[in-house]
Amino acid sequence: MNEATAARPSSEGEAFEPRIVAFVCNWCTYTGADLAGTSRIQMAPNVRIVRLPCTGRIDPLFVVKAFERGADGVIVSGCHPGDCHYTAGNYHARRRFAVFRETLSFLGIDLDRLTFSWVSASEGRKWSEIVNETTARVRELGPFTSYRDLVDEG
Amino acid sequence: MKIGYFPGCSLHATAREYAESLGVITGPLDVEINEIDDWACCGATSAHATNHLLGVALPARTLALAAEQGHEQILAPCAACYSRLAAARRAVDNDPATGAAVEKAIGRSVGTARPISLVRLLAELAPKVREKAKRPLEDIKVACYYGCLLVRPPELNDLDDVEAPTMMETVVKATGAKPVSWNRRLDCCGGGFSLSRTSSVVRLSRTILEDARGAGADVLVVACPMCHSNLDFRQKAIARRSEGGMDIPVIYLSQLVGLALGQDHVALGLGRHFVSTASFISRIPGPREGESAAATEVG
Amino acid sequence: MSIPESAAPATLAGEVRRKTGLNPATCYQCGKCSAGCPMAVETSLRPHDVLRMLQFDDREQLLSSESIWLCLTCETCTARCPNSCDPARIIDCLRETALNEGAAQPPRNIRAFHNAFLKQIQRSGRLFEMGLIMSYKMRSGALFADVMAAPGMLGRGKLALAPSRIQGLEEIRRIFDACTRHESDSTSTTTAQQNPGTEGAENA
């Protein structure tokens, strides 16, 4: 966790603001997020978007690394089945994340910290709902330091 | 088929014939209607027109009673009562805040009972009506009148379409009669202004009756006591204003079905209408089993 | 006609939106509701005029208008509105607000009918036509209307002679209180609330 710009004032008593990373596909969800921008749809500022060519390129290791680096929640989003720019990326991702999600849950990660969604290029409003809803849910769950601080107990 | 029954205030008084005819036809159509005990008025227009929560709480209590008495469906023959029960059901289902306020007001949980209109029930039983019809009403031309609250507002409508419903016509065809096509089927008859602004009622009901007459209808069939009183009870006043007078009998859909099923027209309460139904009854050929039927003026 | 910047809660439109969830601004004044309104010929404010005045916060003129009381609540406007503005529900809410603020000026007969109707339900839980007609005549002064019809009604057995009271009368009274109290705590304005359902409504 980059201490220099720790934007999370949770320790100084102010309200806890979750840090959420969103891995999104460039053709649908990223463009949908841009549309939310051009339509000035306001949403929670807690989400940091990482752009990838396709949900097929979103590696479960990214999600694990994001949690290790102190993310309190992760969003993975891409094109609706059938709309994938590369025809099949989201279908592969769907199977990979189905197994990954249940494995994480078995090992004790609360699945409410993880949101999977399909957001198309014309669903700016849906993207803002996904962001706000995940932020609210994760804020309720509180910080996920237990994962990042595993190193101290080790 | 067992079903809850919510008569509504008018079916005990000004619309007795609606209740009588209903009671007589449910047997042959093997539908058992059990009146919900200790039901109260649904508030009709006056409640929701002046206090939204009151307009939802009163019918919600009836829904609660029905659920407690084990009825999943409630037959509401009066269009206004059906509309209020459906509005309460929808408000409780879709708006948690109103639902909570209602349950606090009536002190019961609303449960899951749903209202069904008489037109929909009879449309679902139409095959049985056709099969059990004893007395053919072949050459009787019928104008089906839905009025407003039976089809509107769209989200409460339980018929097949908001703007082009055909369920009443289906029932009429099942009785052997011939529905005429006319325009004023869905227009409002003046409803609750019957006492307080009779001039509007006369104006609106007049256009409806004139259109039905223009379409060559022998009889006007309705499914709402308010519409019936405006079209039947006020018809004399309308006749004075309409050139060529006005003499169209206005009966309930359940009475028409009763006739087809061969029920005695007195038992159906056909004598209770202000506009005499004698003329149109006499044109119905005797029942196939030769049951004698003397039309009488006053029941 | 002052033009408010946005439908802030202080405006009537804001109040309607808070109570009904409907946004009067969605109406683009196409007139389709007024085209189909059966009472359009008899009223000065047709449904789209009501929406227009709401958009421009013409509070006094709207709440004291007679037109909102001449609505048959037949829902034709709501069924055909291209933007689903639900004018019927909005006019319902305006009547209720007008009553709560004491600004309502319904025609005498209509006020009489509503009061008589709701008094009836409070007293016996079900409508007793005879009682309703008597109570309506006293309130409206239309003593001789439909007198000729009484024998016809009696002859046809259409007039119940005694009211049929329900057991749950106490529940009905509790409902009326709850609904009038609900109105008072959710009405933002301070004027004394009058509701025809309660005893004090005679002189509303």
Next chain:
Amino acid sequence: MARIGVFVCHCGENIGRTVDCEAVANACGELPGVVHAVDYKYMCSDPGQNLIKEAIAEKNLTGVVVAACSPHMHEKTFRKATEGAGLNPYLCEMTNIREQCSWIHEDRDAATAKAIDLTRFISEKIKRNSPLAPISISLERRALVIGGGISGLQAALDMADGGREVVLVEKQPSIGGHMSRLSETFPTLDCSQCILTPRMVEVHQHPRIKLLTYSEIESVDGYIGNFSVKIRKKARGVDETRCNGCGECQSVCPMKKIPSEFDAGLGNRTAIYVPFPQAVPNIPVIDRENCLRIKGMQKKKAKAACGRCAEACGRDAIDFEQEDTFVTEKVGAIVVATGYQLYSIGKEQTRKGITGYGEYGYGTVPDVIDGMQFERIASASGPSGGEIVRPSDGKVPKRVVFLQCIGSREPSKGIEYCSKLCCMYVAKHTMLYRHKVHDGEAIVFYMDIRAGGKGYDEFVRRAIEEDGAKYIRGRVSSIQREGEKVRLTGFDTLSGEQMEIDADMVVLATAMQAQPGIESLAQKLSVSYDGHGFINEAHPKLRPVDTNTAGVFVAGACQAPRDIPDSVAMASATASKVLGMFSKERLEREPTVAGVDKVTCSGCFHCERACPYGAVERYEVLNRSGEVEKVIAEVNEGVCQGCGSCQVACPSKSIELEGFTDAQIFAAINAL
């Protein structure tokens, strides 16, 4: 050591209003490896881009991070500027602090903190970017146009005149699209046949245009420059080489009463028919649902029914056994020009979530027709030979009422957009009507007249002032049959009157919708479409005729409701884009493709199964004595589209997608 330059843009005040750009620049200035951090009002302007070029030169930067708008907007611009200064363009990346930060947050501190985080992400990522050179791939300099309406024809002609071969595929038996069904066209009132037919003939005779009518796209493979498109030529039942279009078969066909789609159900046609006299190609097609012979064959009847057309055909061109055939075309670019479909006033709708007009009788009230039907009535080649008559009894209507916005601007029916050109063609209809029925009365119910084109409003004013069209501002609540007349209950919101009008005929100006089935075509082309089925352009202002899929362009009403002048302009735009693309021998392609680390690959080929394009090939590693030591994976750069699915499938992460390598993403996450 990385020497990175961070350039924060105010974008006028789009970003500056909610993000403290200076603070972002200062904060990023302290990041490890960042040697230059500056903010400027308009980074994409020339002075802005010069800032980048000068910084690269002075501080010999190894990486450029531009924190501004979305990369979809100006990534190319800033990469060109970086290249201009001698730095590899792929060492320049953008941070989206406008659409995904300043525009969607109001809290200045939170927005600024977020902007800093996002910029830190990319500056950590840029340290691991490697310089890439675009890949050059072969280019099939032929184009495919899907749809033979005015847009498709114009695009095909422009490209063919530009010296390129064009394949034009049209679903209907003849090209011409909806325009061929119109009578006169606004604003000049010149007859559509006169301006369209020459174009159709020109396409038919053009040496470089291959015309495939009565055909549909079966599947599309490949990528920009190398599409392989399988086209299904539906069985016409007529041999195109033999038929000379004499029309004998039509005259003898017994099935005379089939409602003609071309005449919108008002006229009739035979089972073997040519849609309209000026059809191109002028070759009939057999309607398989209604042809007695073919229906008999389908039911395996022993005795062959009818077959009169085959007997009457002098050139033996009728062939009932004809099957669908397939053709595969290799093309470098595709233009989608599939046009539109009118909203149906009936109860059944072709698109999900759309409802019909119950209050106007669901289209069952006689003499209530839609705009296209009026066009057919008014058209000289129409069922009534151009004379304006009522469909019910053929009488000349003395009063015609036109209704605007039927379906359009009507969220309760499922369509909230305005269809843009109904105001114009309704004004045109009133003119056509008044010119042909001088004592007729034309009434129009409208809400707002939208006639914004060149000479458009003047056209509508002429309809009102000279041709006496009565415009009533308000809508109609219900339409019903009243004896011989059609009764409308409407309202004039200007005079505040409710009105009942008895008309002889009513014309509904229905909304323009996307074609049914457009979703499956879009998915075959992997092109995105919006909630109404209209194809999404790459960018509404900057790339209006491109789509997100490289090499696929869009023209005409399939992208949004659009009239003929705009469609033709848009079609020519797509042609210029394609000709620009074809101006080079080979095509340069984004170098973001995958590559295999030959040392660590264990040859399990999970990547091969994950690759949708089959870009993974086998590479034999030989030992010194030439024997195959092991077989590992290798990526064909030309075929790889850069989706990255293989990298996630690879257990040992031996395959890396350039531009989105693990190291880059890891660095970005690390900067969380």
Next chain:
Amino acid sequence: MRELQELSSKLLSEGDVSVVIGYEEGPRGVRPAFIRTPEETNRLVFDHRAVQNLAVYLSPRRAHLRKRGRPAVVIKGCDARAVAGLLRESQISRDDVVLIGVRCGGVYRDPESNGPLSEENVADRCTGCDLREPGHVDHLVGELPSEPPATDRRKSRIAGIEAMSPEERFDFWSSELERCIRCHACREVCPMCVCERCVCEKTDPSWVESSPHLRGALAWQITHALHLAGRCSDCGECERACPAGIPLSLIKGKVNQVVEDRFDYRAGDDPDVPSPLGDFRLEDDQEFIK
């Protein structure tokens, strides 16, 4: 196991193979044996103690064995699943190895136990074994024994963990994985781990932190579990090999259960049936996606 010994010496003497990999008596139960001459074949044994999965010696990472020429290997039914996995991923070609399938009636959980198989000492994977007679092999020895005793020990332990709340599960696995010293024995003993250089040895970027603290251990176990989804032959060697006694087969067991529930697939002994994690169906469930 006379039949096995005779077959092995025949294969060796005819020079068909240069080594027979089987089991021989060892200090703690049986251990893998590499028989190169017909005379030594009498050392070969096979009984309930033969728990090791000899397919691991076919993995290309053991290049030194390959240099010794063509091996024959004694394969139980469950081991055949691993061999099929290696064939499926073209790590060995079919004619490079001779497979001696042995009919197996179940093995102990702990090779040092003895006496008849019982619910306590039988290995988890033997319950309801459908491969008592391995298919796709060159030779088949031993008679078909009866059904091994059934035990739902692992299934109930997995269910027990699932019943916990996320925090409890996290604490349970933290306490277990705390003991992990990242010796990677579980990777070395796994027949399906065929990578030249494992991802957790990759340093730029180092996805899986290599130091033996809990965060790195958790990342490693997640990675290993995901890599085995749809490929794990459930041989349980990883758990048996773990010096810290971490119940790794519970994680792999859970993943196999998920793959079976969602894609109706179990890594079988037929090399032509591919793992579901590599292709897709249009109508895969997506109930967890908004």
